[in-house]
Amino acid sequence: MRDTVNSRISLDLKALPAGPGVYLYRDAAGRVIYVGKAASLRNRVRSYFLPGSQHPPKIRSMIEKISDLEVIVTDTEVEALILEQNLIKEHRPRYNAYLKDDKSYPYIKVTLGEDFPRVMLTRRHVKDGSRYFGPYTRAGAVHETLSLLRKIFPFRTCKQKEPPLRERPCLNYHIKRCSGPCCGLVDREKYRAVINEVILFLEGRQEDLIRNLAARMEEAAANLEFEKAARLRDQLQAVREVVEKQKIISGGFEDQDVAAVAREGDEAWVAVFFIRGGKLIGREQFVLKGTEGLSGADVIAAFIKQYYTGAEFVPAEILLPEEAGEEKAVIEKWLSEKRGARVLLKVPRRGEKKKLVDLAAKNALLALEQARLEEAARRDDEAEALAGLARELGLEGPPGRVECYDVSNTQGAYSVASMVVFEEGRPAAGQYRRFKIRTVEGPNDFASIQEVLRRRFARAREERELLAAGRIGSRQAKFHRLPDLVIVDGGKGQLSAARQAMRELGFSHIPAFGLAKEEELLFAESRPEPIALPADSPALRLVQCLRDEAHRFALAYHRNLRGKAGLRSLLDEVEGIGEVRRRALLKAFGSVAEIEKATPEQLAAVKGMNKKAARAVYEFFHGQGGK
Structure with missing residues (x-):
């Protein structure tokens, strides 16, 4: 921990309110690096900066990076908990634990x-x-x-x-x-x-469903509606077959979730059993990232808060391997409000419920071990792919960083390009870059590729000079890292254009190849014949992944620009919709087509919209206001 706290933070600490709320720590670049909640903001936030405080290494590392502090006061601790989870999901702070891939859960x-x-x-x-x-x-x-x-x-x-x-x-x-x-x-x-x-x-209320279907079947038969009765009989049989496959867990009719954790490094695998009416109706496994240095209680609390924020149903009991720490009471209160009835977090010590938690723990450990095996196999495959690529292309060694470029346009309009980066054989999405073509008129892939490579390597040269002079830090530099291999989507023409740009800027020593779209042949300036990578080889699969990812990223940006232009031209005609609301609608729905499908209620829910503006947009698309 630092011996001193910067003056801005010192002033903030003196003015902290005593009530509940959420606090956000930011680094020097303004990024949110941690979000927390507290029953007393004053006590909680000050505890990080008390002289002589003993914090775990991860927390010490975080404190050293804090440059700014923001607090949001709430009326209750439950409100603070809800806001905390929303902010964690929005910012994905470096020092918070969060569910992996939770933005795309189905x-x-x-x-x-x-x-x-x-x-x-x-x-x-x-x-x-x-x-x-x-x-x-x-x-x-x-x-x-x-x-x-x-x-x-x-x-x-x-x-x-x-x-x-x-x-x-x-x-x-x-x-x-x-x-x-x-x-x-x-x-x-x-x-x-x-x-x-x-x-x-x-x-999971299949018993209620069976009773309903049986009653309707009997009613149909009594009314001599035999075809309807036969259809209901078939439905009833199908539901009973599902129920028979479900394992009976309890002689009672409890609704319970059972969760247990297995940990390794900075990740925790969580297995959850869903028990409805005493039967096991399903199970899921989740990965919680950013857990290194956290206690078991903190991991449990982080999972419960994040999972049940997005869950529609909350059972009466959640069985756990250990207590959820100091947050147990507020979590129970929050879940009870969400359910509309009392919810308890329980740690069973014996009996059937303890066996359930132990079984969930075995499943979590199994998931962890399976992930280990898959990761080892993936690393072997990636190493083989990079070695094979080096061998087939005549490189000095396996290319640790590969960049692939692609261009996307519609008859030359909204022309864009993508740069995707793979490091050690896997996507490094945080280093992807996209370009809007500035100097090319019409559909000219050769000139577009040349512009993009020229801009990319000009930025690299400039940033490397600034870094060497100490005028910028590595966090400010976006293009200073050089690739070990460049691949452009296209044949000899695209490759020639790319190589010319690289030569002009002094980067001709970096190997570059063109990838033909259909034949999947690689072209090099120094070779008269194209290179065909062995069929079904890891090297070929890697190149295909690079090409597909570059194409996807470029196309997504192209469609985004095209959609914005379409949105602007259409919504300019709608009274009460200006630039701010236009952008908010596009951010919320993603495209004109999705805006057109939206209900007035969905439109009104968008930030900056109101009922009148929502009605104007809805009527515009549905024939009462235009189109």
């Missing part, structure tokens, strides 16, 4: 805001009146569940918010996989009854 979404709701996979959890189930860690598990649901329940799978009007129903109706709302073959009330059964299934 959910099952039931669109209850629609007259004829859909059931689908989504990766966006928004407050739009829908029911969400999850999060899941594997999209495959979601697809399997959706496939099973479609076999049991006849709900629509068309993508429109309202079923398109048809004269004749689609194939799904004829094979009993849809009830035909598009043709008026089912009314809203009966369709909703099907959706309610889907929700019962997803909630």
